[in-house]
Amino acid sequence: MKLRVLVFINAAAVAITVSAVNYYFKHSWYDVSVTFGLTLTISFVTFYILLEKYIYSKIKIIYKLIHNLKLGRDLRDALGEHVSADPINDVEQEVQEWARQKKSEIDDLRKQEKFRRDFLSNISHEFKTPLFAIQGYIDAIVDDDFEDTDMARQFLDKASKNVDRLSYLIKDLDEISKLETGEIPINYTKFKINDLIREVFESLEMKAAEHHIKLVFKQKYDEPILVNADREKIRQVLVNLIDNSFKYGKEEGSTSVSLFELHDQVLVEVTDDGIGIEEKYLPRLFERFFRTDTSRSRQIGGSGLGLAIVKHIVEAHQETINVRSTEGLGSTFGFTLQKAKQGIPFPTIPVLNS
CATH class of the missing domain: 3.30.565.10 (Histidine kinase-like ATPase, C-terminal domain)
Incomplete structure (x- = not known):
């Protein structure tokens, strides 16, 4: 119904314009009325066919595609075929909702990507700190060729503490991973x-x-x-x-x-x-x-x-x-x-x- 009203308004506008031009040149009300009637009819039929066949039908296909994708085949079959009385308005609403959902998904992906980068940066730092400390203590002992036994013992104790820190880190990471995947039962x-x-x-x-x-x-x-x-x-x-x-x-x-x-x-x-x-x-x-x-x-x-x-x-x-x-x-x-x-x-x- 809204399509016909829209087409009629546009056809009437064209018919009025053509009739006004006709009256300007011929000054005949009979010619104006005939021109108005013919122009209105031809414009209405032309606009209706164009809109219905080439535009409105395409919009209906787009709407049905969006509607079907949104509901899913199983739910669509259960509810039956959906026919909208105003697919243009529905398409607008569906597209706006789709845009909001996609924006939300993109925001979530950005947050996940930031979390991933932060996590990799943090875990790299957490591992490097004790590893570099262990390497430094061992290199110092090797360079000294174990001549200072007290210093060697002290450095080995410090290296051992950093090894313990690495062990705790790996153990805790493994535990979190297992908790997330459900490998550890409650x-x-x-x-x-x-x-x-x-x-x-x-x-x-x-x-x-x-x-x-x-x-x-x-x-x-x-x-x-x-x-x-x-x-x-x-x-x-x-x-x-x-x-x-x-x-x-x-x-x-x-x-x-x-x-x-x-x-x-x-x-x-x-x-x-x-x-x-x-x-x-x-x-x-x-x-x-x-x-x-x-x-x-x-x-x-x-x-x-x-x-x-x-x-x-x-x-x-x-x-x-x-x-x-x-x-x-x-x-x-x-x-x-x-x-x-x-x-x-x-x-x-x-x-x-x-």
Whole structure:
């Protein structure tokens, strides 16, 4: 219907123009009326055939192609053939939507490409630093021809520490890769999160003492709290978070763990009173190799993958992790775990990538 109205308007415009020219030269209303009628009819038929056959039909084909590609063959067959009353307007909307989707896809690809470049740059730097150090210590020992045994022993000790750093880096990279691909399953069991926290505290007591940091378990509940999770992987989460608080804590400070029972979840929070983190860094904190203080991070060691591993493990449990921090006052990392239901066994299932 809209096509005919459009054609009629254009034909009428042409007919009026031709009739006006005819009247200007002949001054005959009879000739004007005849001319107007013939011109209107011929213009209408001509425009309609041209638009319908050569333009509108092509637009319909384009619309059907876009519509079919958008829905997919299976969904299109299920819904039946779609016939639009106004394919020109629909094509415009479809193309605009397609353009928005493609722009979004291009933006995502650019982000992925930037992440890939940053990752390759970071991993190259992380490997080069200990490798160059090892090479330097060994070359110094060889050049000295082992004459100064005390210096040789000292340099070998330093080279050994850098070898350990490389080992940690490779181990953590391998673990993240396996978590992402689902090679490491999540072995769900019911266990008391209170007991696990105490075990982790006991294993880290000596390290806490070295950093002059006090460990505090803020346990407000008399009854044990049962959760449904992979016990060893949650142990790793707690160890990484507490170890991170040692690295960025302050001497004579404290690291505390708190539990909060929600409706069907348990919130575990690890809080320190250390140097804190600037707000602008918080969104990137769980990225691989991201460090807010590069110089200090080099001194305290680590692979730079601890928080990335924590995020992968928590998300593999279909749970969430967050961080809040105030520069100069400290940081709090919180993650949720599913409460265990009494009397229901929990199967072992693999990690599924979203």
